[in-house]
Amino acid sequence: MKLKIISLISLLLIFGGCSLSPKYEQPQVSIPSNFTGESADSKISVAWWKDFNDEYLNTLVDEALKNNYDLSLAMSRISQARSQWSYARSDRYPNIGAKGEATRNNGNMSNPVSMGDNYNNFSLSAVLSFELDLWGRARDSDRKAYAMLLSSKASRDTIKLSLISNVIQSYFGVLVLNNQVEISRYTLKSRTESYEYRKKEYEIGKIPEIDMQQAKSEMASVKAQMQKLLMEQNAAQTSLMILLGRNPQEIFDLKLPTEAKALPKAPVMPIGLSSTLLEQRPDIEVATQNLKASNFAIGVARSAYFPTISLTGLAGYVSPQLNNLMQSSSSTWNYGGNFVGNLLDMGRTMANVDYAKAQQEEMLLTYGQVVRNAFGEVRDSLFNYSMSGERLKSLDDQVKALRRTLVLAELRYAEGYTNYLEVLNTQSSLFAAELTYQSAALENLSASINVYKAFGGGWDKTKYVQEE
Secondary structure, eight states, rough: HHHHHHHHHHHHHHHHTTOOOOOOOOOOOOSSSSSSSSSSSSOOEEEEGGGGOOOHHHHHHHHHHHHOOOHHHHHEEEEEHHHHHHHHHTSOOOEEEEEEEEEEEEETOOOOOGTEEEEEEEEEEEEEEEEOOOSHHHHHHHHHHHHHHHHHHHHHHHHHHHHHHHHHHHHHHHHHHHHHHHHHHHHHHHHHHHHHHOOOHHHTSSSSSSHHHHHHHHHHHHHHHHHHHHHHHHHHHHHHHHHHHHOOOOOOOOOSSSOOOOOOOOOOOOOBBBSSSGGOHHHHHHHHHHHHHHHHHHHHHHGGGOEEEEEEEEEEEESSSSGGGGGGGGGEEEEEEEEOOOSOOOOOHHHHHHHHHHHHHHHHOOOOOOOOHHHHHHHHHHHHHHHHHHHHHHHHHHHHHHHHHHHHEEEEETTHHHHHHHHHHHHHHHHHHHHHHHHHHHHHHHHHHHHHHHHHOOOHHHHHHHOO
């Protein structure tokens, strides 16, 4: 009899654990073989922000990674997902508990022999319970929870990539505004001196009033522009401090560079960035793992159609004397099992299965959308990087030409060949061009940042999977 029971249990364990979830197949996406037509050997460094060769920027990125609240929240979600995975995993193994009891009883009518007598009862036993995973419910729950863990980790890396990109973007934005404020101050000083000079010329009758008023108007225009830039500079500095996770007092203290500083040149992008983009972006991994989890959720829902079979066992000692409790003559044991299944659930299980299938369909559509958006971002970032570099060169030529034009306009006015309006127009055009050039330099840097971001910022899926 005992041999038959052991054989039955062994057979159940061998055939148990069959999964009712659909076979997972990675969605196929038609993608270009190579984005640049060159060799696909180039890779992006994990610490890609160091390509800008700015030590202060490196310090800011380290600070943000340490203190940012969004990243801390993502780490908390990983801890939650890891706990859920550990919990789901435990269902695949037997549960062993301990049970002890000590009682003192008095005889009663149900035991006439011992009526009026007091007696003891001591027991100590181990209890084992184990649900046979015949339909793969526990296995699919385990796989679903693990996929959600990987999804939460990839979400963290997506947030991390976005955070680093925003810190770099904000830092360069602050530097550009610093430069624009400095240009405005220099220009305002020049326009003020020009106005004071024209005022004196007007007072002695050398020039008409219109020339003086035009100089005053230009001075006021530059002053108003500088005031606007100062407000933008303050807002940009505050935004960067918040990204860095600094506390309110530190935000008011403002420990950031406010002096003008030469912007770094945009790094040269690696050639031959290939279509292994699907292996390089954490947001695509999030969509992939969510799709896997929804696939296993169907198996969990389907398992409710079938009964659960649980095995239980107890082994221990029972004795009226505590000092004899551990004697072999006091040993006791029993084993058994139970069978639980639904006969009629009014469509609840079917509804859960349909819901799981609908979720899988949603995750499949989401995956396709994420992939399309990813390749769209790559295409736009590469094009913008190329065009922004060309635009920056064109604006540089414009600034140089306007500087020379201003020299010539001032000479022509001094020699009486033209009126002062020509000088003012040239000054205004040069001022606007200098500010635009700074903005274009930021656009070029931003375009390079977006290329790094679009290609996953050096994210390594192989290393990521090995973290567990």
